[in-house]
Amino acid sequence: MRRPAAVVVTTVLLALGGLLCAACAILMAWAFTLVGQDQASGGAVSPQFVRIMSYFVVGFFLLTGLWQIVTASGLWRLIPWSRVSLLTFSSLLVTFQGLGLLMILVMPFSELVGGRPEVLNTVRIILFVFYAVPLAIGIWWLIYFTRPRIKALFSPGGVLPDEVPRPTSIVVIGWFLATSAATMPLMIWWQWPAVLMGMVLIGWSAVLVNTFWCAFSLYAGVELLRWRISGYYASLALFVFGALNATVFWLMPGSGERAKELMESMRIPCVDVVPAQDPVPPSPELSVAMGLLSAGLPIYFLVTRKAKFLAVAESKQKSALT
Numbered sequence: 001m002r003r004p005a006a007v008v009v010t011t012v013l014l015a016l017g018g019l020l021c022a023a024c025a026i027l028m029a030w031a032f033t034l035v036g037q038d039q040a041s042g043g044a045v046s047p048q049f050v051r052i053m054s055y056f057v058v059g060f061f062l063l064t065g066l067w068q069i070v071t072a073s074g075l076w077r078l079i080p081w082s083r084v085s086l087l088t089f090s091s092l093l094v095t096f097q098g099l100g101l102l103m104i105l106v107m108p109f110s111e112l113v114g115g116r117p118e119v120l121n122t123v124r125i126i127l128f129v130f131y132a133v134p135l136a137i138g139i140w141w142l143i144y145f146t147r148p149r150i151k152a153l154f155s156p157g158g159v160l161p162d163e164v165p166r167p168t169s170i171v172v173i174g175w176f177l178a179t180s181a182a183t184m185p186l187m188i189w190w191q192w193p194a195v196l197m198g199m200v201l202i203g204w205s206a207v208l209v210n211t212f213w214c215a216f217s218l219y220a221g222v223e224l225l226r227w228r229i230s231g232y233y234a235s236l237a238l239f240v241f242g243a244l245n246a247t248v249f250w251l252m253p254g255s256g257e258r259a260k261e262l263m264e265s266m267r268i269p270c271v272d273v274v275p276a277q278d279p280v281p282p283s284p285e286l287s288v289a290m291g292l293l294s295a296g297l298p299i300y301f302l303v304t305r306k307a308k309f310l311a312v313a314e315s316k317q318k319s320a321l322t
Contacts, residue, residue, distance in 0.1 A: 004153070005171040005225070006144055007075060010086070012172070013137070014072035021065030029058045083145055083154040090145075093138035101131040125186070167308045169301035170224065176298075177221030177235060184214035193265040197245060198252045200261050227313045236302050239295045246291030250284040 003011075032054045071089060074082025104127045144150060187210055194201040194209040201209055220238050223231025249255065302309075 003076070003078070004150070005166055005168075007078075007150075007153075008168055008171060009175055010141065010144075011072045011075045014068045014075065014086070018065040018068030018072060021061045021068065023065075025058050025061035025065065028054075028061065032058070078154055080154050083151070086141060086145055090138040090141040093134055094142065097131050097135035097138060101128070101135060104128060104131065125189075129186070166227075166312050167301075167305040170305055170309055173235060173298050173301065174221045174224035174231070177217045177224065177238070179221075181214050181218035181221060184210060184217070188214065193262055195245060195249050195262065198248045198258070200258050200265070202265055227309065227316050229310070229313055232302065232306070232309055232313075236299065239298045239302070243292050243295035243299070246295070247288055250287045250291070255284045 067085070067089065071082050071085040075086065104124060145154075188207055191203065191207055192210065194206040194213075196209055216234065217238060220231055220234035224235050225231070249258065
């Protein structure tokens with residue numbers, strides 16, 4: 001049975017979130033074991049209290065991760081209880097993230113950052129993204145999974161409408177481009193450098209280039225998710241240029257100096273971080289291989305799934321005309 005693209009994306013997000021929570025629980029348990037309750041308490045509270053809180057935090061992350069993984073498994077199999085589980089999880093997510101978002105708007109950060117308004121703005125933006133993104137996802141889940149069509153899909157014997165199957169790889173690529181573009185405004189605001197065919201651009205030239213790529217990535221991702229042929233070719237061109245851009249950057253003479261300049265320019269404004277030593281650039285050969293691999297996989301799926309993409313695009317176009 002073909003699953004809607006939003007259900008597939010939700011399943012992937014839940015599974016990844018569950019694995020991340022489980023990994024955090026394991027790392028925290030390992031850290032508590034190495035440090036010990038006496039050192040963790042620092043003499044301020046009793047070791048017994050620290051031990052109880054350690055068990056609580058580790059258990060909370062572990063159970064949350066297990067909840068997400070089990071719910072993701074149920075969603076993939078379209079089991080009715082998984083929708084109820086997701087709605088419950090989404091309600092808690094929206095509640096706690098909403099409270100956290102409200103807290104950062106009223107919390108007096110000025111004392112924590114030494115009264116520097118520019119640092120305060122940076123901290124608030126980072127925390128805003130941290131709370132706002134999961135909040136938006138939770139609201140989306142609450143709206144989407146209460147729609148009558150989706151409720152019918154997760155009911156016993158629920159069926160999907162007879163449509164042309166949509167390749168999951170195309171859906172993932174579209175969401176990747178759209179969400180990646182959503183993170184780029186922060187880079188633009190911080191005036192991070194840009195790489196263009198072997199050149200490291202700094203200042204307003206970097207802002208213009210990064211703004212263009214942000215808009216182009218958003219356009220390609222949205223149009224790809226709308227199953228338009230313009231989005232297909234825009235996405236393909238984006239990954240092909242990305243592979244070419246990375247190859248030229250690392251294989252042209254002087255890649256080490258360019259890499260150092262790039263890393264030294266990628267600073268968070270108003271946060272003074274002085275490195276202990278000069279940054280060591282990565283291996284050019286390894287960087288080219290990683291760049292070709294990261295761009296080559298989407299290119300492979302776009303090329304091999306072109307016929308299926310065109311079939312879905314044609315089907316949607318016919319549906320719009322009728």
